[in-house]
Amino acid sequence: MHSTERQTRYRWTYLWVGALVALAGFVLLGVGLASAQAWAEASSALGLCLLGWGSLVQALNALMLVSQPSVALPLNTGWLLAGTVVWLAGWGLIAAGIRREPESTEGPSPAAGATLYPRLARYQDFYWGTLLAYGGGFLLAEVVILLLQTVLAGGGTPSDLVAGAAKRGGGMEPPGAFAIALAAGSMVAFLSGFIGASRARRLSPPEATIGVLYLGLPIPIVLTLMEQIPELQLALGYHLHQVTYAAGLLGRPELAYWLVFAFLVLALVLGVNTGFVAAGSGRVDVKMGFELFVARRHVEVFRPSLLLGTLAVLMLGIIPPLLIYFIIRSAEASVERTRIRKLGLDDPLAAASDLNRLKQHEQSPTMMMTALSVGGVGVGVMALIITLSVMSGFEAELQRKILGTNAHAVVSKYAGDMTEFHQVMDDVRKVPGVVGQTPFIINQVMIVSEGNVNGVVIKGIDPDTVGEVADLPKNLLDGATLDALSHPETVAPRSHPDEGGGTEEGHPPSGEPKPPVVLPGIILGRELAASLRVKVGDHVSVVSPMGTEVGVSMPTPKSRSFRVVAIFYAGMNEYDSKFVYIHLKEAQDFFDVKGATGIELKVADIDEARNIASQVTKALGGYPYRARDWGAMNRTLFSALRLQKLVMGIILSIIIIVAAGLIVATVVMLVLEKRKEISVLKALGVPDGGIVKIFLAEGLQIGVAGGFLGLLSGLSWCVFIEKVGIKLDAAVYFMPELPVRIEPVQTVLAVVIAVLVTYLASIYPALKASSVEPVEGLKAE
Numbered sequence: 001m002h003s004t005e006r007q008t009r010y011r012w013t014y015l016w017v018g019a020l021v022a023l024a025g026f027v028l029l030g031v032g033l034a035s036a037q038a039w040a041e042a043s044s045a046l047g048l049c050l051l052g053w054g055s056l057v058q059a060l061n062a063l064m065l066v067s068q069p070s071v072a073l074p075l076n077t078g079w080l081l082a083g084t085v086v087w088l089a090g091w092g093l094i095a096a097g098i099r100r101e102p103e104s105t106e107g108p109s110p111a112a113g114a115t116l117y118p119r120l121a122r123y124q125d126f127y128w129g130t131l132l133a134y135g136g137g138f139l140l141a142e143v144v145i146l147l148l149q150t151v152l153a154g155g156g157t158p159s160d161l162v163a164g165a166a167k168r169g170g171g172m173e174p175p176g177a178f179a180i181a182l183a184a185g186s187m188v189a190f191l192s193g194f195i196g197a198s199r200a201r202r203l204s205p206p207e208a209t210i211g212v213l214y215l216g217l218p219i220p221i222v223l224t225l226m227e228q229i230p231e232l233q234l235a236l237g238y239h240l241h242q243v244t245y246a247a248g249l250l251g252r253p254e255l256a257y258w259l260v261f262a263f264l265v266l267a268l269v270l271g272v273n274t275g276f277v278a279a280g281s282g283r284v285d286v287k288m289g290f291e292l293f294v295a296r297r298h299v300e301v302f303r304p305s306l307l308l309g310t311l312a313v314l315m316l317g318i319i320p321p322l323l324i325y326f327i328i329r330s331a332e333a334s335v336e337r338t339r340i341r342k343l344g345l346d347d348p349l350a351a352a353s354d355l356n357r358l359k360q361h362e363q364s365p366t367m368m369m370t371a372l373s374v375g376g377v378g379v380g381v382m383a384l385i386i387t388l389s390v391m392s393g394f395e396a397e398l399q400r401k402i403l404g405t406n407a408h409a410v411v412s413k414y415a416g417d418m419t420e421f422h423q424v425m426d427d428v429r430k431v432p433g434v435v436g437q438t439p440f441i442i443n444q445v446m447i448v449s450e451g452n453v454n455g456v457v458i459k460g461i462d463p464d465t466v467g468e469v470a471d472l473p474k475n476l477l478d479g480a481t482l483d484a485l486s487h488p489e490t491v492a493p494r495s496h497p498d499e500g501g502g503t504e505e506g507h508p509p510s511g512e513p514k515p516p517v518v519l520p521g522i523i524l525g526r527e528l529a530a531s532l533r534v535k536v537g538d539h540v541s542v543v544s545p546m547g548t549e550v551g552v553s554m555p556t557p558k559s560r561s562f563r564v565v566a567i568f569y570a571g572m573n574e575y576d577s578k579f580v581y582i583h584l585k586e587a588q589d590f591f592d593v594k595g596a597t598g599i600e601l602k603v604a605d606i607d608e609a610r611n612i613a614s615q616v617t618k619a620l621g622g623y624p625y626r627a628r629d630w631g632a633m634n635r636t637l638f639s640a641l642r643l644q645k646l647v648m649g650i651i652l653s654i655i656i657i658v659a660a661g662l663i664v665a666t667v668v669m670l671v672l673e674k675r676k677e678i679s680v681l682k683a684l685g686v687p688d689g690g691i692v693k694i695f696l697a698e699g700l701q702i703g704v705a706g707g708f709l710g711l712l713s714g715l716s717w718c719v720f721i722e723k724v725g726i727k728l729d730a731a732v733y734f735m736p737e738l739p740v741r742i743e744p745v746q747t748v749l750a751v752v753i754a755v756l757v758t759y760l761a762s763i764y765p766a767l768k769a770s771s772v773e774p775v776e777g778l779k780a781e
Helices: 012-036 039-051 054-066 077-096 128-154 158-163 174-200 205-216 218-226 230-236 241-248 253-279 289-299 304-316 319-346 348-361 365-405 421-428 526-532 584-591 606-619 635-673 675-683 688-724 744-770 774-778
Strands: 008-010 098-100 409-413 434-448 453-461 521-525 539-550 555-568 579-583 598-603 625-629
Touching: 012 077, 077 098, 128 174, 128 205, 128 218, 128 241, 128 253, 174 205, 174 241, 174 253, 205 218, 205 253, 218 230, 218 241, 218 253, 241 253, 253 688, 253 744, 289 688, 304 365, 304 688, 319 348, 365 635, 365 688, 365 744, 409 606, 421 434, 421 598, 421 606, 434 584, 453 526, 453 584, 521 526, 521 539, 526 555, 539 584, 555 584, 579 584, 598 606, 606 625, 635 675, 635 688, 635 744, 675 688, 675 774, 688 744
Parallel strands: 453 579, 521 555
Antiparallel strands: 008 098, 409 598, 409 625, 434 453, 434 539, 434 598, 521 579, 539 555
8 A cells, every 4th residue: 555645845945046036036127117117007017916917917918019019118128128037037946946756656555446535525626606606796795885885875776876877965874874785795795605605515715715806806996096096086986975985984995995895704704604514514404403502511601600700700800709719619629628538537439439529520621711711702892892982972972062062064155255144044944954053254363361362263153043053052151141242231341450541331531421332242261261361341352364454554453352241161172262252243344244154054863964964055056055064074083083993992802802712722622622522423424514513602602601791791880980980180081070872883793793703713623623533533442
């Protein structure tokens, strides 16, 4: 008998020399491209070569060049030719260094002609149908996401897309449309993986890799390049504007594209594994009763002692529960061994039996690894839930303060003032969803007091309608009202050394009584008032560098005195130190505006602000009017918050990945411990898919138990933080205590991530268990 396996022989001298020669050829090619200034043309070809498309594209380009004989070769072709020759020579040396050993000259073995092992007999190197299912399904999933996002968010139809006239506005909000589109695309990717694996009856990693690289990568690459290449933006930007808008909510559109790509890869992998498990034996078998029973007996994850102990560690920390545990276990062991010792004096056989029972109750290394795995998953889920809930609380509090000071949407003109704002308000009032509106004038000025000077944003408001849009009336301190802007005489002035001369209330130096001069009112933020060292009743001067008055010798900045009639506190330093409010009529006179800068709107549902803003623009007839929602006006800030939350979630998910490593070790140890049992099951007819189900179920039990304990402890800590409160410096964090907002979607998502990671971590050990042959596990018995 002889081995028919042909060994590969590596001649390392050829390999090292060939690698160095190929590297030298690469350098020569780089010098040639640099001298010919052809890097721009070569970079795209090199990028395609990395993806495997380079050969096909270059062959097509060569055919086009052959058909166009007038095309001139680049200059300095000597470097290019030398680099090509050296490059090919290097790879030739590498190929010469890899050789197969010659076939054996011995005769056939005694087993020649026997029936081949069934698993090996049905083996096939490559399945084109599986490649089509994986790659085509993945491409279809990406197309489904693009179409659904555009149709649902844009309100268009597939025929509109084909015609290039997708409707704008009137559809779902982009986040909701994206959630539906992503769910549909993930289902398509999952089904394609399931069908491909069930037909091939194996995982088929080569087909999956080729399918994803060749058919899955082009779309995210094109979307990424669309942000950098103006030509692509002009060609595709109009059709995919809803997709780019949804991706832009994250702040980095290209990051959103690749995250979706990674999510689809995960869905494909889950589908492939599920298809192999369900149909790997040649028939669809989705029953799990027997496998779950065996898995529960193997690991015993849901033991009350294990769950309660892990929950105590998550809630109280690792040190106190472990101290109590070791104290109790040590006391129990001491008492039991004392009893067995006394029993041994009378009945040694009974004492030996009890001692053996005591040793069996002690945890094995595998059970200890199981407990650590459950605890690791629980810690990851708990940390993820607490961190995301706190960040969501910050985002919600920030959004509340911004929307309390600013409007939900703003109507303005592309250029010039809105002199016809009364008519515009009448038209906007008819739009469904608009519940309040007020005109405004906004500009930047300098405000001067006797103690300081600051640059601020001044806003002219209508006291009668501003309360319909903003929370300014609620933010006024000391019981002040907006009526003081219309009637500043109701606020008593404070005495100043320079009062008089007809510029303030009082009597002029002539001694003749004159009617008091009432200064117009102004409202300052609390931080600004403290910086200027003024209080209610004091007067300040507003200086506008934009508007000028004619002086004696040259134009001078326009200046006007105002009386502080109220102080507001919005809770954000950005507004309390930079915003001041005056009456709309005073702003019109001061800035010489015939109308208003725009109109602020309040809508019934802030999540529909974007659609309502689009409807307002349509109601006004479009240009020169435009309407922007609060998300567009504060897009940079909220995009940064979403990106920060995403990054924190990814970083904290590493804890779960570390726990997944423990799960791999735990399941591998279980496989090694149960080799004999696996062999018996396979000898009794359990297929490979059934063995995979057993060990996948064991890993899933660890994930479910850890996810449940992490969910319970995470929610408990969030409630504790919310009820007890963690004090913060309001001057720094613009809020008195740590905010917490539990969002059901992201909470459930944290548990789902934990379960998916544990499921993926169990795949490799489960496949190793299914590869155990009955003769290998039973030959030592």
